[in-house]
Amino acid sequence: MSPTRSTTHGLVLLIGTVALGLGSRRYPAALPAFVSTYAGDVLWASMVFWLLTLVRPTGARGTLAAIAFTIAVAVEISQRYHVPWLDALRASRLGALVLGQGFLWSDIVCYAVGVTLAAVLDGILAGRRHRAVTGAWPPRDRRG
Numbered sequence: 001m002s003p004t005r006s007t008t009h010g011l012v013l014l015i016g017t018v019a020l021g022l023g024s025r026r027y028p029a030a031l032p033a034f035v036s037t038y039a040g041d042v043l044w045a046s047m048v049f050w051l052l053t054l055v056r057p058t059g060a061r062g063t064l065a066a067i068a069f070t071i072a073v074a075v076e077i078s079q080r081y082h083v084p085w086l087d088a089l090r091a092s093r094l095g096a097l098v099l100g101q102g103f104l105w106s107d108i109v110c111y112a113v114g115v116t117l118a119a120v121l122d123g124i125l126a127g128r129r130h131r132a133v134t135g136a137w138p139p140r141d142r143r144g
Contacts, residue, residue: 005057009125013118014050017043025097041107045072045114053122061126065119072111079103 021043028036049068056064079090080103089095100107 005053005122005126007054007057010050010054010057013121014047014054017047017050017118021047022097038106038110041110042114042117045069045111046118048072049115049118049122061119061122064122065115068118069111069115072115073108075099076103076107076111 021040024031024036024039024043031039045068048071049064052059052064052068075098078086079100086099090099090101
């Protein structure tokens with residue numbers, strides 16, 4: 001049985017992730033070079049995971065993580081495809097933030113890290129919700 005996630009927590013995590021991601025792109029000089037280089041991609045993939053938890057609040061964590069990673073990789077691979085209308089879309093600020101601008105293998109590593117971090121945080125929150133409701137830790141599978 002998959003946990004039901006709090007929509008409020010999901011929205012807060014989504015908004016917080018977007019804010020951190022935009023901040024990392026807007027103020028890169030305020031961050032160490034390594035962080036400013038990769039934080040946006042890590043947070044972008046985390047954002048995809050949080051979006052999926054809002055769409056499927058009872059979805060299995062592993063399944064949602066796999067879907068989020070697949071979406072992120074698909075968007076990255078799409079950056080190798082160039083047609084005028086798509087390049088024009090990517091040239092806009094919003095298009096660049098959502099679709100990216102150029103394929104990088106390092107982005108795929110960042111996506112794996114971002115999805116993993118989001119899934120781990122989701123698991124921690126699930127444990128806390130379970131403990132708050134039942135007073136028990138760890139959550140136990142109630143199937144037979």
